[in-house]
Amino acid sequence: MNVRGIGRVVVVAMALTVPLGAQLLSAPGADAASVTTLYYSSSDAPDYVAQIDQGAANWNAAVTDVKLVKRDSSATIVIHETNDGQGSYTNTDGHGNGQIYLDSTQVAEGYDVTRIAAHEIGHNLGLPDDYTGPCSELMSGHGPGTSCKNEKPSAQEAATVQRNFANGFAPATAVRTFR
Numbered sequence: 001m002n003v004r005g006i007g008r009v010v011v012v013a014m015a016l017t018v019p020l021g022a023q024l025l026s027a028p029g030a031d032a033a034s035v036t037t038l039y040y041s042s043s044d045a046p047d048y049v050a051q052i053d054q055g056a057a058n059w060n061a062a063v064t065d066v067k068l069v070k071r072d073s074s075a076t077i078v079i080h081e082t083n084d085g086q087g088s089y090t091n092t093d094g095h096g097n098g099q100i101y102l103d104s105t106q107v108a109e110g111y112d113v114t115r116i117a118a119h120e121i122g123h124n125l126g127l128p129d130d131y132t133g134p135c136s137e138l139m140s141g142h143g144p145g146t147s148c149k150n151e152k153p154s155a156q157e158a159a160t161v162q163r164n165f166a167n168g169f170a171p172a173t174a175v176r177t178f179r
């Protein structure tokens with residue numbers, strides 16, 4: 001089976017188990033001081049460092065509850081470059097822990113690299129695929145085709161991520177691999 005396109009992903013453990021105390025202390029979106037910092041590494045995707053940084057920057061510009069920072073040591077979002085023609089994808093828990101694989105074959109087909117990176121990061125921020133969605137969404141992935149160059153989340157996508165991290169949403173302790 002050769003699944004292609006941006007993102008075969010299974011987001012594991014979407015259920016939000018927020019400690020009761022945390023719920024009481026912080027209403028969603030009400031606490032501007034609650035920022036979750038997630039560290040990502042792009043050193044294993046040397047051809048796409050600039051595009052990955054731009055994809056992360058686009059998320060940082062759209063949300064305030066979570067912040068993506070590049071740092072190799074102890075990064076919980078680790079981005080790799082592959083060329084197996086399988087399409088780009090991520091294994092993630094949807095809580096800021098994941099391995100992202102950017103497929104150079106897919107890039108050669110004309111898909112926008114920054115869009116791919118931002119899409120896969122979106123999974124790591126808890127968003128599911130929406131292949132039938134418009135180009136204005138990141139999570140429509142390969143759906144709108146190679147002509148789609150949108151590299152920024154839609155307002156709705158940003159709002160969902162904002163909500164996902166509104167209570168601090170601490171990263172899970174273990175990466176669960178699950179395609």
Ligand SMILES: [Zn+2]
Pocket residue numbers: 006007008009119120123128129141
């Ligand atoms: Zn995807």
